[in-house]
Amino acid sequence: MAHRDVLDALLHDYTTRAEAIRRDLGRSHSADFAEQAQQRQNDEVLEALLAEAEQGLLLVRQAQQRLAEGRYGECLCCGEPIEAARLAALPVAEYCLRCAEDREGHSNQAARLK
The missing domain is CATH 1.10.20 (Histone, subunit A)
Structure with a gap:
């Protein structure tokens, strides 16, 4: 698979992952206090996963830029x-x-x- 195709696939994966996490973070919380506490803990994990996905997106975009400039792999x-x-x-x-x-x-x- 060509470098461009690999980077495009990675970009798609990270974008899909980030969008799914944002949807999960945007959902409303339960009225039940105990359930709310669990949901807030889950949100902390989701926020960490979102940060990782966004970092991955940044790295892929930078790699794509290097590829466009002829500097990929240098x-x-x-x-x-x-x-x-x-x-x-x-x-x-x-x-x-x-x-x-x-x-x-x-x-x-x-x-x-x-």
Whole structure:
């Protein structure tokens, strides 16, 4: 499957997921207090899932932009090609494996220093 098709499918999946979550969040709550409490807890989970779906949409749109500009598959850090296996596993990848590991190592190190 071509990169464009993979990204289009991901965009569709994230859009469908986000729309379904928004519908669920927009429903009215029960008049029963105990049921309302459960629904509010469910809403917190749905809000977290919506945030993940929206982040996924953002990443896909950014990948589509890179594809349109002819930069898809090019590491944003070092400019080298991102490994084909990495793009197959993570079509929205912005960094080659080496740079991604370096960035993760730096963020883990910074977190330990806090």
